[in-house]
Amino acid sequence: MITFVIGGMTGVLLAVPPVDFVLHNSLFLVAHFHNVAIGGVLFGAFAGYTYWFPKAFGFRLDERLGKAAFGFWVIGFYVAFMPLYVLGLEGMTRRMQHYDVSAWHPWLIVAACGAGLIFIGIGCQLAQLVVSINNRDLLQDRTGDPWDGRTLEWSTASPPPAFNFAVMPDVTGEEAYWGAKQTAIQQRRLSALPDYKPIEMPRNSPTGFVVAFFAVVTGFALIWHIWWMVAAGLLGAFGTFVAFAWRDHSESKLPAEALAKADHRRRHARVAIVEGREAGIAAVTHTRPPMPDPNKLGLLAAADGGYKGPATKRIVTGYGFWIFLLSDFILFSGFYAAYAVLSHATAGGPMPHRLFDLKTVAIETAFLLLSSFTCGMATLASNARNMLWTQVGYLVTGALGLGFLIIELSEFGRMLTLGAGPGRSAFLSSFFALVGLHGLHVTIGLLWLGTMMAQFWAKGFRTDVLRRGMCFALFWHALDIIWVGIFTNVYLLGTSP
Amino acid sequence: MSEFGNDTVGRPDDSAPGDQGANVASGVRNYLIGLVLATGLTAASFWVASGTHLIYAPGVAMALAALAIGQMGVHLAFFLHITTGPDNTNNVLALAFGVLIVGIVIAGSLWIMYHLNTNMMVPSSLMDMHLQK
Numbered sequence: 001m002i003t004f005v006i007g008g009m010t011g012v013l014l015a016v017p018p019v020d021f022v023l024h025n026s027l028f029l030v031a032h033f034h035n036v037a038i039g040g041v042l043f044g045a046f047a048g049y050t051y052w053f054p055k056a057f058g059f060r061l062d063e064r065l066g067k068a069a070f071g072f073w074v075i076g077f078y079v080a081f082m083p084l085y086v087l088g089l090e091g092m093t094r095r096m097q098h099y100d101v102s103a104w105h106p107w108l109i110v111a112a113c114g115a116g117l118i119f120i121g122i123g124c125q126l127a128q129l130v131v132s133i134n135n136r137d138l139l140q141d142r143t144g145d146p147w148d149g150r151t152l153e154w155s156t157a158s159p160p161p162a163f164n165f166a167v168m169p170d171v172t173g174e175e176a177y178w179g180a181k182q183t184a185i186q187q188r189r190l191s192a193l194p195d196y197k198p199i200e201m202p203r204n205s206p207t208g209f210v211v212a213f214f215a216v217v218t219g220f221a222l223i224w225h226i227w228w229m230v231a232a233g234l235l236g237a238f239g240t241f242v243a244f245a246w247r248d249h250s251e252s253k254l255p256a257e258a259l260a261k262a263d264h265r266r267r268h269a270r271v272a273i274v275e276g277r278e279a280g281i282a283a284v285t286h287t288r289p290p291m292p293d294p295n296k297l298g299l300l301a302a303a304d305g306g307y308k309g310p311a312t313k314r315i316v317t318g319y320g321f322w323i324f325l326l327s328d329f330i331l332f333s334g335f336y337a338a339y340a341v342l343s344h345a346t347a348g349g350p351m352p353h354r355l356f357d358l359k360t361v362a363i364e365t366a367f368l369l370l371s372s373f374t375c376g377m378a379t380l381a382s383n384a385r386n387m388l389w390t391q392v393g394y395l396v397t398g399a400l401g402l403g404f405l406i407i408e409l410s411e412f413g414r415m416l417t418l419g420a421g422p423g424r425s426a427f428l429s430s431f432f433a434l435v436g437l438h439g440l441h442v443t444i445g446l447l448w449l450g451t452m453m454a455q456f457w458a459k460g461f462r463t464d465v466l467r468r469g470m471c472f473a474l475f476w477h478a479l480d481i482i483w484v485g486i487f488t489n490v491y492l493l494g495t496s497p
Numbered sequence: 498m499s500e501f502g503n504d505t506v507g508r509p510d511d512s513a514p515g516d517q518g519a520n521v522a523s524g525v526r527n528y529l530i531g532l533v534l535a536t537g538l539t540a541a542s543f544w545v546a547s548g549t550h551l552i553y554a555p556g557v558a559m560a561l562a563a564l565a566i567g568q569m570g571v572h573l574a575f576f577l578h579i580t581t582g583p584d585n586t587n588n589v590l591a592l593a594f595g596v597l598i599v600g601i602v603i604a605g606s607l608w609i610m611y612h613l614n615t616n617m618m619v620p621s622s623l624m625d626m627h628l629q630k
Contacts, residue, residue: 017616319587319588319591322588322591322592323591326591326592326594326595327595329595329599330595330598330599330602333598333599333602333603334602336603337602337603337605337606337607338606340603340606340607341606341607341610358543358546358547362543365539366539369532369535369536369539370532372532372535372572372576373528373529373531373532376524376528376531376576377525377528380521380524380525380528383521383524384521474577477572477576477577478577480572480576481569481572481573484539484565484568484569484572485565485569487539487542488542488561488562488564488565489565492542492543492545492546492561493546493558493561495546
């Protein structure tokens with residue numbers, strides 16, 4: 001905490017432009033960002049590693065070595081980086097191959113000692129991992145709640161089963177698990193055996209890994225201009241996508257008996273806590289403040305019917321996709337901002353109003369707007385389960401989208417023949433990046449649309465296919481919104497007098 | 498069909514973005530209204546940009562921005578069916594957060610870059626650190 005505050009305060013100093021100008025690239029800056037990164041991020045990550053290690057692997061980490069690692073790290077950190085502030089103020093820059101200022105020497109020796117301490121800290125952590133794995137039977141987390149936790153993940157077994165919770169926890173107030181645990185300890189028994197219902201689990205699928213592999217191949221080939229490999233990578237990724245879309249069984253049901261059996265083991269371990277047989281946890285219990293009224297915690301709310309159960313898959317899917325689209329908008333906002341900042345940096349090259357032809361842009365806009373409308377019609381038809389109009393709607397949408405893409409590409413081609421390629425000026429780089437990114441989205445949308453039509457044709461109006469259709473429609477409409485921003489920001493503002 | 502369950506019938510207090518009532522006629526009308534409004538706003542934007550004298554010239558950029566934001570709203574309401582209804586709270590909240598981030602990214606970039614351009618232009622001899630002894 002203190003470490004992070006020091007980092008923050010020095011950051012404020014560096015944010016003052018005159019100070020920053022003097023301290024730029026000095027060891028003061030190096031000390032500052034290590035202060036923030038180590039104190040804020042790294043120590044936080046270490047804490048999380050120690051805290052959740054038993055939840056993930058079923059046994060705790062060795063405590064003695066952990067404390068030693070903490071000590072060496074914190075002390076080593078101060079010894080290593082505080083001298084760098086002084087050195088920075090004395091004018092030392094970073095990444096020097098040698099130095100001939102004798103005043104720096106003692107500080108650098110101190111910093112080297114600090115680095116040594118940190119090195120010992122790292123050694124302690126490695127030793128801690130090895131020792132803990134060797135002693136895993138001794139350090140085993142039998143109850144799933146080794147720290148007497150307050151949050152719901154500690155109500156599962158360690159390591160947690162694939163289905164996480166055998167029965168969906170009913171959360172109506174803050175700290176649902178803490179409240180339930182207090183009730184159980186007070187009454188010296190667990191809550192009544194729940195009514196286990198089968199859980200639908202998504203099947204494991206290697207799709208993500210396979211697509212990532214092809215993406216890496218594509219990226220590598222694009223960097224080195226190996227065009228046949230680019231094509232192979234893209235084809236592979238698209239093929240994987242189609243194969244994944246074609247699956248008939250995306251979920252499997254976990255029967256109630258299996259759940260009950262797995263949960264029984266967990267509850268058995270819990271009985272030990274509640275009855276005070278598991279030392280360490282019960283010992284803390286009696287020093288706790290009195291338990292709050294369970295009615296206030298809302299633990300009994302399930303009885304009065306305030307809870308309507310989880311949302312349907314259609315709602316959850318749609319919401320998730322909506323979040324993805326919003327993140328896509330944020331991605332585009334970065335490209336918009338880059339364009340807005342750089343649109344005047346023409347480097348003596350062509351200006352926007354000499355390049356853009358508003359008539360073409362108007363046709364492109366009309367195509368995309370109409371396709372958004374026909375896409376809506378196709379969605380209506382698919383919801384009404386009308387195959388003919390669904391396919392016609394998607395076909396027209398695809399044709400309009402393709403038309404848009406062809407016009408856009410011919411515009412790009414025209415600009416390239418005029419010598420106005422992305423390499424000409426910062427304005428043109430940001431233009432091609434922004435408009436090209438949108439064009440890429442349209443291309444992906446067209447591929448998706450083709451797959452969508454084939455799925456409706458082959459699989460009929462199955463609910464999972466309908467869900468995908470809904471996501472596609474959202475994607476297509478979102479592309480139109482982004483285009484509104486582009487034709488205003490780029491074309492209209494660029495050509496208006 | 499039974500394996501996937503029937504999830505097209507939403508709950509009364511929650512709905513997916515893009516979902517609308519089951520009535521086809523009202524759905525078509527909804528998209529038609531959206532199309533007409535969006536076309537009108539697009540046409541207005543192009544008309545403003547083509548150099549009309551009805552609008553005070555320095556205000557053209559502002560007018561274009563207003564028309565664009567209006568059209569984005571039309572698309573959201575009539576095509577993506579993001580409404581202010583009680584069943585749409587989650588979607589609208591997510592949208593609000595997205596708009597906030599987009600605003601910070603765009604306005605923040607323009608602000609900072611403008612500030613740097615006006616306040617931190619130093620003579621090129623000072624910027625070239627290699628020349629300093």
